[in-house]
Amino acid sequence: MMKTLTAAAAVTLGLGFASAAFAAPPPLVNESTIAQIGVDSTAIVSQRGGNNNQGTFQVGGLNFAYTTQYGATSKGYNGANTDQVGFGNFATTTQSGGGYNNSTTAQFGFFNTAMTSQTSSSAVTNNSTTFQAGAFNHAMVTQH
Amino acid sequence: MPGAITVIPLLTSFIFWRGGAAFVSAPHQHERRRTIAAIIHMGISMSAYSGIRQLSPLFFSTAMVLAPLSFCGSAFAADTPFIDQIPSGLTADIPSLRSFGPTVAQWLPPKLPSNSVPPTQLVAPHLPNANLAQILEIGSHNTVIQGQDGIGDVSNVGIIGGNANNVFIGQDGNDLRSNVLLIGTNGMNVGVLEPNGSPPVDLAIIRARNGTIIIPR
Numbered sequence: 001m002m003k004t005l006t007a008a009a010a011v012t013l014g015l016g017f018a019s020a021a022f023a024a025p026p027p028l029v030n031e032s033t034i035a036q037i038g039v040d041s042t043a044i045v046s047q048r049g050g051n052n053n054q055g056t057f058q059v060g061g062l063n064f065a066y067t068t069q070y071g072a073t074s075k076g077y078n079g080a081n082t083d084q085v086g087f088g089n090f091a092t093t094t095q096s097g098g099g100y101n102n103s104t105t106a107q108f109g110f111f112n113t114a115m116t117s118q119t120s121s122s123a124v125t126n127n128s129t130t131f132q133a134g135a136f137n138h139a140m141v142t143q144h
Numbered sequence: 145m146p147g148a149i150t151v152i153p154l155l156t157s158f159i160f161w162r163g164g165a166a167f168v169s170a171p172h173q174h175e176r177r178r179t180i181a182a183i184i185h186m187g188i189s190m191s192a193y194s195g196i197r198q199l200s201p202l203f204f205s206t207a208m209v210l211a212p213l214s215f216c217g218s219a220f221a222a223d224t225p226f227i228d229q230i231p232s233g234l235t236a237d238i239p240s241l242r243s244f245g246p247t248v249a250q251w252l253p254p255k256l257p258s259n260s261v262p263p264t265q266l267v268a269p270h271l272p273n274a275n276l277a278q279i280l281e282i283g284s285h286n287t288v289i290q291g292q293d294g295i296g297d298v299s300n301v302g303i304i305g306g307n308a309n310n311v312f313i314g315q316d317g318n319d320l321r322s323n324v325l326l327i328g329t330n331g332m333n334v335g336v337l338e339p340n341g342s343p344p345v346d347l348a349i350i351r352a353r354n355g356t357i358i359i360p361r
Binding site: 126 | 273274275276277278279280281282283284285286287288289290291292293294295297
């Protein structure tokens with residue numbers, strides 16, 4: 001008798017979750033992936049809204065990556081990818097909401113600096129790609 | 145006179161590109177001289193292409209003063225790095241090509257029935273309002289700054305095998321294009337300022353192994 005009641009409760013709960021899932025659309029999810037190999041590397045990610053996507057990959061030491069994204073509307077999609085291999089590389093990515101932003105930063109070497117700032121509206125989309133190989137290179141992109 | 149070295153190409157380039165400006169400065173004296181000479185070459189060619197109505201007395205005075213500098217470098221005195229295109233006045237009539245190949249109607253795909261499902265779009269949608277900024281740096285102590293404020297701006301900067309170069313791209317308007325490529329240069333400063341309505345700026349500076357600065361069109 002006890003087993004029967006437990007099974008009935010499980011079925012009821014399952015139906016309840018299923019009905020709730022069908023009642024409202026699935027929320028927009030944020031995706032964040034950070035992979036670091038080495039010592040003393042730092043990765044900071046701040047995402048707000050939904051449907052953001054971010055990936056940070058760092059190999060070496062003393063690398064720093066900072067990514068902040070703000071997607072206010074459901075149409076806003078921010079995607080940022082930061083890859084750093086070496087020592088002492090510094091990368092910041094800032095993308096605001098609305099429209100479609102996309103940023104890719106790849107740095108190989110040591111003490112390279114890349115700063116990307118993008119602000120878009122529903123009528124403008126921004127794309128930025130920065131690739132640096134060597135040492136003491138600096139790149140800054142600002143888009144409005 | 146680093147100020148004059150920078151301002152004079154800026155002035156001539158501003159006249160040629162009718163709103164889009166580019167200026168170049170080099171650290172060494174011989175590189176400055178060759179760079180200015182190459183820019184004068186490019187400016188004269190661009191002015192001939194654009195037409196006499198684009199020229200002004202200011203350009204003539206500047207070109208007359210700086211034109212002899214183009215013969216300072218032995219490489220430029222021996223041979224010009226530019227490739228001549230079709231000379232002015234040469235025309236060709238090819239009406240016979242119209243008779244070859246299928247007509248436009250034959251190239252069009254057959255019309256689908258009205259109740260058919262349209263095919264799935266297989267390619268990424270074109271984004272006419274997208275701003276694009278791309279940077280490629282291979283070297284050391286290079287600095288690239290790109291600023292875009294508008295719609296549909298495209299800016300590409302490439303530094304390959306160079307050291308201590310500084311590139312600044314400023315685009316303030318819509319549908320602006322600029323492409324800057326530096327190969328093997330050292331200590332080169334390039335600035336491109338494009339206000340709204342500027343034509344595309346394509347600039348390449350190549351430093352050969354013997355130190356010659358080449359600026360192709």
